[in-house]
Amino acid sequence: MLPNLEVAEKVNSKLKARGCNLLSDGRPIINLSVIKLLELLFTINENIIIIPAHIWTPWFGMLGAKSGFDSLRECCGMYADNILAIETGLSSNPEMNWQIAELNSKSIVSFSDAHSLEKLGRELTVFSRINNEKIEIKNTEFNYQDLKMLLQNKGNWRIEKTVEFYPQEGKYHVDGHRSCGIKRMPEEITKLGRACPMCGKMLTPGVLGRVQQLADTLVKLQKTQNRNGVLEYTTKGDYKRPYQMLVPLTTILSQLYQMGDKSKKVTGTYVKLIKQLGNELEILSEVNLTDIAKAGGEKLSLAIAKVRSGNIFVDPGFDGQFGKVKIWPTQTDIKKNTVSQNIQETLF
Ligand SMILES: [Zn+2]
Numbered sequence: 264m265l266p267n268l269e270v271a272e273k274v275n276s277k278l279k280a281r282g283c284n285l286l287s288d289g290r291p292i293i294n295l296s297v298i299k300l301l302e303l304l305f306t307i308n309e310n311i312i313i314i315p316a317h318i319w320t321p322w323f324g325m326l327g328a329k330s331g332f333d334s335l336r337e338c339c340g341m342y343a344d345n346i347l348a349i350e351t352g353l354s355s356n357p358e359m360n361w362q363i364a365e366l367n368s369k370s371i372v373s374f375s376d377a378h379s380l381e382k383l384g385r386e387l388t389v390f391s392r393i394n395n396e397k398i399e400i401k402n403t404e405f406n407y408q409d410l411k412m413l414l415q416n417k418g419n420w421r422i423e424k425t426v427e428f429y430p431q432e433g434k435y436h437v438d439g440h441r442s443c444g445i446k447r448m449p450e451e452i453t454k455l456g457r458a459c460p461m462c463g464k465m466l467t468p469g470v471l472g473r474v475q476q477l478a479d480t481l482v483k484l485q486k487t488q489n490r491n492g493v494l495e496y497t498t499k500g501d502y503k504r505p506y507q508m509l510v511p512l513t514t515i516l517s518q519l520y521q522m523g524d525k526s527k528k529v530t531g532t533y534v535k536l537i538k539q540l541g542n543e544l545e546i547l548s549e550v551n552l553t554d555i556a557k558a559g560g561e562k563l564s565l566a567i568a569k570v571r572s573g574n575i576f577v578d579p580g581f582d583g584q585f586g587k588v589k590i591w592p593t594q595t596d597i598k599k600n601t602v603s604q605n606i607q608e609t610l611f
């Protein structure tokens with residue numbers, strides 16, 4: 264993130280001068296080491312904010328199993344101190360990141376890719392004034408410097424909370440081979456090893472196992488339900504902010520009607536609910552359940568209550584395949600997946 268357009272122009276021209284093709288893709292491959300890139304950027308302007316994104320994905324995440332780095336320091340060298348925050352990506356939540364001591368002095372944020380409109384905001388970060396005034400988004404009130412300050416745990420603003428996916432929904436939560444249909448939980452890896460029983464090649468590592476591999480801090484997770492019934496997770500300490508885990512409304516509707524999330528029934532109901540009740544985030548986490556029942560039926564309000572309280576099941580994603588949310592899991596779903604997450608505790 265750059266403080267202004269002038270800096271952006273400088274960055275672009277410096278990168279072009281190094282032979283980087285910035286027009287190839289939304290995520291250009293610039294062929295510079297992370298340290299070289301950070302050196303280039305911070306020499307241009309020390310106010311640039313760098314947030315490594317989806318840091319656990321196997322190939323392109325900073326701490327991904329195949330990234331070649333086992334720590335932020337290893338990846339960024341002396342510039343590690345200039346990294347103010349990390350982004351969790353879909354396959355990890357703050358709790359998983361809190362287990363890494365090195366990340367304990369960094370803010371944790373959640374964002375979503377901008378490439379598909381309907382997925383915008385699937386994960387997000389809420390900022391608020393410390394004195395808890397309702398945020399009004401006016402440029403004059405919240406500026407770049409405020410953002411930079413709050414990421415350093417300073418100033419008049421802070422991260423109120425992040426809103427996350429269930430990390431099991433992410434494409435790389437556990438180890439597996441998509442084409443072979445093989446998925447293994449970390450416990451199974453310990454017992455059976457990393458080789459795929461179908462093709463013999465190594466399974467694509469998942470984020471859960473990778474976090475366990477690097478974890479060096481025990482996290483005491485606190486769970487409380489807010490006044491709307493949404494479960495909030497937090498732990499004590501600087502830079503530790505609460506988070507919630509939600510499920511996209513189209514996923515809930517698709518479970519409810521047993522139809523695809525792009526089907527007419529699901530998209531039609533989605534639009535109707537948004538028009539009647541408010542935006543998706545409000546429906547998922549704030550709107551009164553009675554109003555939801557009136558607009559979308561009793562079963563929808565029950566489903567949303569289950570999502571809010573964490574009383575759902577997620578068949579974890581692996582090797583590029585998204586995990587599948589089961590609001591009403593069958594016994595077989597539960598048996599074939601020994602997900603060692605708190606979700607299980609609240610199931611029955
Ligand atoms: Zn991304």
Ligand SMILES: [Zn+2]
Nearest residue numbers: 440443459462
């Ligand atoms: Zn295989």
